[in-house]
Amino acid sequence: MKAERVPAPELPVARVLPMLPLAHLDREFDYLVPLELDEQAQPGVRVRVRFAGRLVDGFLVARVATSDHSGKLGWLDRVVSAERVLTPEIAKLVDAVAHRYAGTRADVLRLAVPPRHARVEAEPPPALAEVPEATPDPVAWAAYAHGEAFVSAVAAGRGPRAAWQALPGEDWPTRLAELAAVVARSGRSAVLVVPDQKDLDRVAAACVDLVGDDLVVPLAAGLGPAMRYRRWLAALRGTARIVVGTRSAVFAPVPELGLIAVWDDGDDNHSEPRSPYPHAREVALLRAFGGGCAVVLGGHARTAESQRLVDSGWAHDLVADRSQVRSRAPHVTALADSDHALARDPGARAARLPAIAFAAAREALAAGAGVLVQVPRRGYVPSLACSKCRAPARCRRCNGPMSLPSAVGPDGAGSPTCRWCGVADASHRCQACGNRALRAVVVGAGRTAEELGRAxxxxxxxxxxxGEVLTTVPTGASLVVSTVGAEPVMPGGYGAALLLDGWALLGRADLRAEEETLRRWMTASALVRPAGEGGKVVVVADSGLPTVQALVRWDPVGAAQTQLAERAEVGFPPAVHVAAVDGTRAAIEELLDAAALPDGVQPLGPVPLPPGERLPFSGDGPEPADVERMLLRVPRAAGGALARALAEAQAVRGARKSAGSVRVQIDPVRIG
Incomplete structure (x- = not known):
């Protein structure tokens, strides 16, 4: 005969958030805590409970004395681990992110808390190391207006908020490490979020140089499950005071958070591709607002979102005066339309380097300096067109775009190949005029490297x-051909940088095309020596364009102010909040019928959503072919109400078991 279970004598009811994907089940459920689990069943632990006849994972959110449920309560099945992995601060942050992005807490928790690794959890934690004395470079921070006062405020724990405009050539990993070190010295923790592994390695190395290896943990998606969980536990238990990582590190459960910094917040890598699609910058701001810690948004360029924070007074500028900028920036030259060959045929940009770019490269190499060549596309010739009628080359099988993966050799290698289905077509003919000859629309990194090697x-x-991104390259005369975002650092700086095919970046049909182009240009140009040391940047773009002029003047703040004003005029983020609703037309209509939308909402669309703009749907079954997108625009004051209405409508559809998935993204990076 089975013994009768006895509830815990104190606080016998556990409130559990089950890890269920359905929006209408995004709430706590009450369970009785058996006496044998009383000691282990503490708020924040992982548990297993029986839900709808099956065992599911969940998190124990709270212990209470009584339940509001009038029926019979089930029992807590077991405590998976006594480790309290969901801290109160992270639990509040998860709630805030779910509300901000119209998502479920279960989805946010999957981003915030990594899977458990039992063997790692059983390992004894390392001893807490002493934080060495670390003094920020006073000269480096004095270059910025109020820079020294900002460092002092961070060290004192006063929680300043700043948009930091790093100078060209700035050793920004060391500057971030200095801020983290003074926070760690005061007994608090710091979280530094960077866009990719290349930046993570640089910042982690700078932190280790200042405080030692024991106090720093790098967190990245590429780590194995055991190593990632080990480092995550070091942050949770407080043995590591500085966490450096990519976007998911913004949720790192460090004790006594004193600083959270996001570097290059305009990088797309900061945007999570999984539901509910949060942006690391916004999560950092929510965390700083809830915890009162210091926050820094840094970069060589500036986003409209960061500028809005400054304009609103929530954050302050941390910028250098113009004399400092002029002394540190390279000399920037833009190729105007006076280059007759480029004016007659824009495709000539893909066929050769302009004479002024060759001259800058030749001069830098002769002086024993390196030359950085930035190209917008990887591959050999990633885009082809008919040489006669200029019609884009399309695949006869699937109508996908054709590219040239490599040079054509005597064995026929390098035939035009479809980028969608991968089928080569050596006998390709233009579908519009029947011509067999093809021309390059844009040249990739491979073809550019080949041409430079001959030159x-x-x-x-x-x-x-x-697949091969270099972090650093040795000093000396050399040519470095890099795709955007993969530019390696050369100690002492490059002698010249050639920014090719600017029209390919500026011509994209994207709300953020100008902002993104300037960010990529400035990131590469910041690696070049100052003009006083012979550093030159040549950008192949129309010199009359505002984005090009912002680079020539090195004025990212002015460009961000312009971008913010333009978006306010046309009604796009960050001046307003926008929700992108993707799905079939019937599913979108059902969602909107169930949503109590706030006053002032302005619907735009729906319009067909191209396959290239789609993200994976989180629903069951295959993605429908006829996906459309509806935009819902509201004033910033109504953003919370819009997210809440859409989340509640998703819950209604889930309870009805409606057919078809609907994806909701709040303020997506790409609106389409």
Whole structure:
């Protein structure tokens, strides 16, 4: 005969949030805590409960004396681990992120708390190391207006908020490490969020140089499950005071958070591709607001979102005066339309380097300096068109875009190949005019490297991008061909940088095309020596464009102010809040019928959503072919109400078991 279970004598009711994907089940459920689990069943632990006849994972959120449920309560099945992995601060942050992005807490928790690794959890924690004395470089911070006062405020725990405009050539990993070190010295913790592994390695190394290896943990998605969980536990238990990581590190459960910093917040890598699609910058702001810690949004360029924070007074500028900028920036030259060959045929940009760019490269190499060549596309010739009628080359099988993966050799290698289905077509003919000859629309990194190798024989040539991204390259005369975002650092700086095919970046049909282009240009140009040391940047773009002029003047703040004003005029984020609702037309209509939308909402669409703009749907079954997008625009004051209405409507659809998935994204990076 089975013994009767006895509830815990004190606080016998556990409130559990089950990890269920359905929006209408995004709430706590009450369970009785058996006496044998009383000691282990503490708020924040992982548990297993029986829900609808099956065992599911969950988190114990709270212990209470009584339940509001009038029926019979089930029993807590077991405590998976006594480790309290969901801290009160992270629990509040998860709630705030779910509300901000119209998502469920279960989805946010999957981003915030990594899967358990039992063997790692059983390992004894390392001893807490002493934080060494670390003094920020007073000269470096004095270059910025109020820079020294900002560092002092961070060290004192006063929670300042700043948008930091790093100078060209600034050793920004060391500056972030200095801020983290003074926070750790005061007994608090710091979280530094960077966009990719290349930046993570640089910042982690700078932190280790200042405080030692024991106090720093790098967190990245590429780590194995055991190593990632071990480092995450070091942050949770407080043995590591500085966490450096990519976007998910913004949820790191460090004790006594004193500083959270996000570097290069305009990088797309900061945007989570999984539901509910939060942005690391916004999560950092929510965390700083809820915890009162210091927050820094840094970068060589500036986003409209960061500028709005400054304009509203929530954050303050941390910028250098113009004399400092002029002394540190390279000399920037833009190629105007006076280059007759480029004016007659924009495709000529893909066929050769302009004479002024060759001259800058030749001069830098002759002086023993490196030359950085930034190209917007990887591959050999990633885009082809008919040489006669200029019609884009399309695949005869699936109508996908054709590209040239490599040079055509005697064995027929390098035939035009479809980028969608991968089928080569050596006998390709234009579907519009029947012509067989093709031309390059844009040249990739591979073809550019090949041309430079012929133009500068004997000069070392390196490529960075795709599956092989270089972090650093040795000082000296060499050519470095890099795709955007993969530019390696050369100690002492490059002698010149050539920014090619600017029209390919500026011509994208994207709300953030100008902002993104300037960010990529400034990131590469910041690696070049100052103009006083001979540093030159040549950008192949119309010199009359505002984005090009912002680079020439090195004025990211002015460009961000312009972008913010333009978006306010046309009604796009961050001046307003926008929700993108993707799904079939019937599913979108059902969602909107169930939503109590706030006053002032302005619907835009729906319009067909191209396959290239889609993200994976979180619903069951295959993605429908006829996906459409509806935009819902509201004033900023109504953003919370819009997210709440859409979340409640998703719950209604889930309870009805409606057919078809609907994806909701609040303020998506790409509106389409």
């Amino acid at each position: 500068f024989p004997g000069v070392p040539l390196r490529t960075s991008g795709g």
